Amino acid sequence: MSAAEAAASEGVSSDAAPRLNKPKHVQYWKRCLKVYLPDYYTANDSTRMALAFFTVSALDLLGVLDESMKEEERRGYIDWIYNCQHPDGGFKGFPGGSGNQWDPATVPATCFALLSLLVLRDDLTRVKRRECLLWLNRMQRGDGSFGETLSGEGKVEGGYDSRFGYTATCVRWILRGNAEGEVDGVPDVDVDAFVRCVRAAEAYDGGISEAPFHEAHGGFTYCAVSALAFLDRISSLSSIPLTVQWLASRQTLTLTSLDVLSTDGDEATAPAVVSTPPSPSSPGFDVPAELRCSPAGFNGRCNKLADTCYVFWIMGSLCNLSALDVVNVPAAREYLLEQTAHRIGGFGKSPEDPPDLYHSFLGLAALALGGGEVPPFAEVKPLVPAACVSVETCEFLVGLPWRREVGPREPEAIERYLG
Amino acid sequence: MSRKPQNKLTPLSEDPKWEDVIPIPQEEGSAHPLASIAYAENYSEAMDYLRAVMATNEMSERVLELTERVIRMNPAHYTVWLYRARTLFTLNHDLYAEIAWLNPTALRHQKNYQIWHHRQTLINALDSADGEIPFLTQMFEKDSKNYHVWSYRQWLVKRFDLWDAGEIESVEELLKKDVRNNSAWNHRWFVVFGRPDTDAFKDEEIVKREIEFAKSQIRLAPQNQSPWSYLRGIIRQASLPLSSLREFAEEFAVFGKMDQVRSSHALALVADIYAEEPNGTAKATLALDMLAIRYDPIRVNYWEYKKKQLPPSSPVAAGT
Numbered sequence: 001m002s003a004a005e006a007a008a009s010e011g012v013s014s015d016a017a018p019r020l021n022k023p024k025h026v027q028y029w030k031r032c033l034k035v036y037l038p039d040y041y042t043a044n045d046s047t048r049m050a051l052a053f054f055t056v057s058a059l060d061l062l063g064v065l066d067e068s069m070k071e072e073e074r075r076g077y078i079d080w081i082y083n084c085q086h087p088d089g090g091f092k093g094f095p096g097g098s099g100n101q102w103d104p105a106t107v108p109a110t111c112f113a114l115l116s117l118l119v120l121r122d123d124l125t126r127v128k129r130r131e132c133l134l135w136l137n138r139m140q141r142g143d144g145s146f147g148e149t150l151s152g153e154g155k156v157e158g159g160y161d162s163r164f165g166y167t168a169t170c171v172r173w174i175l176r177g178n179a180e181g182e183v184d185g186v187p188d189v190d191v192d193a194f195v196r197c198v199r200a201a202e203a204y205d206g207g208i209s210e211a212p213f214h215e216a217h218g219g220f221t222y223c224a225v226s227a228l229a230f231l232d233r234i235s236s237l238s239s240i241p242l243t244v245q246w247l248a249s250r251q252t253l254t255l256t257s258l259d260v261l262s263t264d265g266d267e268a269t270a271p272a273v274v275s276t277p278p279s280p281s282s283p284g285f286d287v288p289a290e291l292r293c294s295p296a297g298f299n300g301r302c303n304k305l306a307d308t309c310y311v312f313w314i315m316g317s318l319c320n321l322s323a324l325d326v327v328n329v330p331a332a333r334e335y336l337l338e339q340t341a342h343r344i345g346g347f348g349k350s351p352e353d354p355p356d357l358y359h360s361f362l363g364l365a366a367l368a369l370g371g372g373e374v375p376p377f378a379e380v381k382p383l384v385p386a387a388c389v390s391v392e393t394c395e396f397l398v399g400l401p402w403r404r405e406v407g408p409r410e411p412e413a414i415e416r417y418l419g
Numbered sequence: 420m421s422r423k424p425q426n427k428l429t430p431l432s433e434d435p436k437w438e439d440v441i442p443i444p445q446e447e448g449s450a451h452p453l454a455s456i457a458y459a460e461n462y463s464e465a466m467d468y469l470r471a472v473m474a475t476n477e478m479s480e481r482v483l484e485l486t487e488r489v490i491r492m493n494p495a496h497y498t499v500w501l502y503r504a505r506t507l508f509t510l511n512h513d514l515y516a517e518i519a520w521l522n523p524t525a526l527r528h529q530k531n532y533q534i535w536h537h538r539q540t541l542i543n544a545l546d547s548a549d550g551e552i553p554f555l556t557q558m559f560e561k562d563s564k565n566y567h568v569w570s571y572r573q574w575l576v577k578r579f580d581l582w583d584a585g586e587i588e589s590v591e592e593l594l595k596k597d598v599r600n601n602s603a604w605n606h607r608w609f610v611v612f613g614r615p616d617t618d619a620f621k622d623e624e625i626v627k628r629e630i631e632f633a634k635s636q637i638r639l640a641p642q643n644q645s646p647w648s649y650l651r652g653i654i655r656q657a658s659l660p661l662s663s664l665r666e667f668a669e670e671f672a673v674f675g676k677m678d679q680v681r682s683s684h685a686l687a688l689v690a691d692i693y694a695e696e697p698n699g700t701a702k703a704t705l706a707l708d709m710l711a712i713r714y715d716p717i718r719v720n721y722w723e724y725k726k727k728q729l730p731p732s733s734p735v736a737a738g739t
Contacts, residue, residue: 033453036455036457037455037456039456039457039459039462041454042456042459042493043492043493043495044495045456045458045466045496046493046495046496048453048454051453051454052453052454055453075451076451076452077449079451080447080448080449080451080453083449093497095445095447095448095452096444096446096448097473098469098470098474099474100473100474102473102476102501102502104498149497158497158536159532159536204608204648204652204655204656205649210566213605213608213612213613214609215566215601244721245721248718248721249644249718253717293717302644302645303643303644304601323724325720325724326720327718328717328718328719328720331717
């Protein structure tokens with residue numbers, strides 16, 4: 001029995017625990033699937049594949065994917081994704097470009113396309129696997145980092161950070177499991193060089209940043225740790241205890257800018273937000289503990305406000321490190337369910353904020369995290385933290401005949417969630 | 420930020436400048452697309468023309484106008500910026516004029532990667548950082564923790580060798596305004612310890628200076644985690660004993676006066692120091708218990724996890 005199942009068999013928390021207004025969330029995501037998104041999503045037009053992924057994966061986590069679409073629609077969605085496949089391998093972030101060098105595949109879009117196809121139960125046989133793997137190798141730079149896209153001259157464009165390393169290693173995992181050596185005659189990416197990049201971006205406080213000497217950040221930490229999970233190289237982190245400490249430190253009671261807790265008189269020159277309870281010597285410090293622990297969100301960087309998405313980035317990272325139980329998960333769920341869940345469904349970034357697809361998906365995905373000693377939240381399907389899709393969807397992938405042939409062994413951080 | 424200008428744009432189809440171009444409409448390739456967006460008409464039209472000029476690889480003044488029109492509505496488009504940069508270089512366009520256009524764009528779209536990449540391409544080609552630091556200061560006035568701006572600033576310092584050009588002073592200026600600005604703390608770390616070809620951790624004078632600076636800032640606001648992380652980072656990377664911080668940490672949290680703790684970070688540090696001492700487990704356990712119960716109860720599980728990692732307590736220590 002897997003850890004997730006073991007936890008599931010223990011059932012959910014007490015009657016007093018806040019609940020998910022599931023019908024509203026289902027309604028929100030069905031609307032995203034069927035109705036045109038409002039024009040302010042134009043700024044996300046180039047990353048429609050990510051929005052597509054959030055939509056189908058959310059419906060899957062809510063357990064309503066099949067009832068949300070007719071068979072003909074499901075096939076239509078799959079065709080839409082394949083229409084974004086680039087002839088030379090990989091997927092584009094949106095359809096209908098110029099058809100030349102200005103219309104390239106990107107690493108994140110390829111990851112989101114493959115995951116969406118799996119959620120829709122496509123067996124990926126129309127994926128140009130060999131071309132995709134060849135292209136993926138070209139997306140890795142000499143220093144080991146991955147970029148976003150290739151220029152017309154074959155130069156790797158885009159940042160050097162772990163967002164691209166994460167999505168690249170996810171593509172690798174989907175298409176070739178954790179196989180070493182050649183697949184379809186294509187050599188593996190340079191795993192050791194990539195791992196060196198991750199280590200170089202470790203910050204002095206134990207978090208992981210965009211690049212060497214940049215500030216530790218929850219999103220980059222999740223991407224880096226999840227990439228190591230796909231590569232079965234979690235143990236390559238310089239210090240897992242230090243990273244766990246940094247992650248645990250991200251849990252915060254400072255939920256909005258109005259929550260600037262009054263602190264010592266000697267701190268009056270520093271009016272910024274605090275990440276922890278007021279200074280212990282201040283008058284407010286002796287409030288009974290139970291009143292000060294919940295709801296509690298997560299921030300992405302030291303001394304910043306809580307934000308829905310960081311509940312996922314931080315708790316997801318901890319899951320990969322088998323350490324979710326070092327944080328207060330019930331307080332985080334309460335933060336999501338009672339503070340940032342919106343009455344029309346979905347989640348906003350902060351309390352009172354309107355929902356958007358990004359925060360709505362990550363809020364739901366955060367609720368779906370469990371494992372170890374933390375029982376999963378019963379109203380959503382359990383999720384594989386690194387892959388960001390349901391356990392069921394991952395099991396569908398690893399059960400595909402071609403996948404069993406190329407990658408018979410799953411990385412440990414994935415395997416322990418599978419049945 | 421006004422939305423008026425984009426609504427008043429002349430449709431390209433009515434502009435004689437564009438009459439030779441046949442726009443290419445968006446092909447979804449399926450009767451059931453995902454994530455369809457209700458585009459404004461002028462966006463759809465601009466994208467149709469963009470596809471057409473990209474398809475012929477046109478590099479012209481009107482391409483600059485068109486890319487500007489697209490960027491205004493979709494600044495995260497990943498090839499439109501590359502295309503614009505190529506066009507600028509092909510036309511030998513005035514790059515300072517481009518920077519002048521880019522500045523308000525960056526101020527308008529605070530959370531955008533592409534703008535900063537574009538800026539880097541331009542400034543790299545101009546081979547001059549003139550005016551950059553004042554502009555970044557303007558960005559920091561809006562958000563002194565903007566991640567993209569700090570990343571760009573690191574690139575600037577490295578590219579133009581600005582290590583001694585006032586970086587530490589500007590960090591201190593920002594910390595005076597907000598001692599909890601972790602981005603500013605991180606930048607200090609970069610400027611002091613990130614210089615290529617030097618190992619500041621081996622320079623006793625620098626290490627001492629930085630330790631004293633962190634301590635002075637902790638005394639201003641003992642519950643601020645940023646300088647504590649900075650301090651412990653130095654101790655770790657300079658391979659100094661954690662116990663060298665004992666006296667300082669005990670200014671804020673000391674065994675025997677657990678009801679007078681002034682900083683949970685100090686208490687966590689003394690717990691780690693006690694844990695390293697022979698027979699220190701009992702004292703460390705008490706410190707961790709105080710964190711769990713009273714001073715940092717939100718992290719009760721974390722402090723319990725730390726307790727499990729302590730060496731077993733000896734009978735003598737338990738009695739102290």
